[in-house]
């Protein structure tokens with residue numbers, strides 16, 4: 001049987017294999033994704049972001065278990081950074097999710113950023129498509145969270161959960177600037193530690209200052225993820241936000257934006273690859289430069305000619 | 313198509329205490345450019361197999377200190393076969409008596425690395441034998 005059919009049926013070996021092909025940018029993956037596209041758009045996407053070590057994986061584990069209790073199936077994509085020197089990576093998020101490995105209603109995939117900077121990998125979008133087509137009702141995406149790099153998640157998820165913790169000191173100031181706009185639900189994890197209440201107050205003050213808030217006022221919730229405390233509330237708020245997005249029409253707007261971003265990125269990548277090909281044609285570039293220097297051609301015509309040649 | 317990354321699960325089954333050895337090998341694999349999925353201590357063969365499938369790893373590296381290698385490693389091989397995911401390279405490491413090695417290889421473990429082996433040896437072995 002072919003891979004596409006197996007993925008639709010939820011075959012785990014097939015799902016995993018197709019994700020690998022998508023990660024490796026195998027042309028066969030695109031063929032399969034084309035065929036799967038009509039099956040997508042059903043899953044609800046939850047992004048979980050926050051500073052390193054704040055408890056994102058532990059929280060993900062507990063949120064998945066709560067969604068399972070409510071009868072939902074869940075896919076998880078856990079992204080960790082790749083080493084800039086070797087391209088290798090240690091993907092350790094699963095350590096906190098051991099119990100989920102044997103649950104047939106859950107599929108977890110660890111991914112390295114493979115050099116991408118925005119907190120997700122290039123293949124994240126396609127992996128979401130695959131898990132969506134395989135029928136998972138919720139997809140949780142744990143991203144690498146370092147300051148500015150959370151920006152990708154808002155473009156990708158329907159609901160974004162931003163995790164913070166007490167005791168970050170000045171870091172939180174730097175992080176806050178970037179995250180206030182992206183959070184739909186704020187979680188102050190490690191609330192068993194001193195200073196949690198202060199983080200809640202600070203976040204609340206920052207939120208009040210945030211003028212361009214719509215009808216949804218992001219809640220701030222305290223959790224102790226390791227002890228499964230506060231998790232029911234987190235899931236309740238996520239589901240509430242899901243209902244809000246649907247009834248307000250905001251879900252459509254966000255998804256349209258996501259598709260727009262994804263298309264633009266892909267188009268730019270393809271065009272820039274074509275340009276690189278063209279410019280590396282033997283002697284082409286050098287001869288253009290010579291003609292410009294010798295005043296045989298002006299640079300404006302050369303630019304137009306190259307662009308037109310590529311776009312036709 | 314971009315360069316294909318080798319994905320390795322470093323698994324530490326059994327009940328024995330620490331995972332220093334597994335962490336050392338995980339870091340060495342990362343430094344060799346592999347993507348290493350690390351799942352922590354005390355994984356059952358069923359968990360190891362489920363993770364290997366979801367992560368679609370090319371290599372399952374099982375690190376063992378306790379004496380249970382004789383049953384544990386072959387169990388992983390058999391379960392992977394049952395689930396239709398037997399195209400993975402399975403290697404083992406740990407304190408394993410020479411006398412036990414032939415039986416493990418017979419059971420489908422590609423290679424066994426005993427303590428003191430430089431990390432470059434399993435790395436080269438993986439590069440040479442991983443599925444294409």
Ligand SMILES: Nc1nc2c(ncn2[C@@H]2O[C@H](COP(=O)(O)OP(=O)(O)OP(=O)(O)O)[C@@H](O)[C@H]2O)c(=O)[nH]1
Nearest residue numbers: 051052053054055056057058096189190224225226
């Ligand atoms: N005290 C306390 N520790 C916690 C809590 N939640 C998680 N931890 C611990 O914090 C550490 C990091 O947890 P992870 O879930 O791995 O954090 P993470 O944000 O996923 O980490 P990275 O993926 O490496 O960025 C672990 O040792 C957890 O046990 C909590 O509510 N209270």
Ligand SMILES: [Mg+2]
Nearest residue numbers: 056057093142
């Ligand atoms: Mg994590």
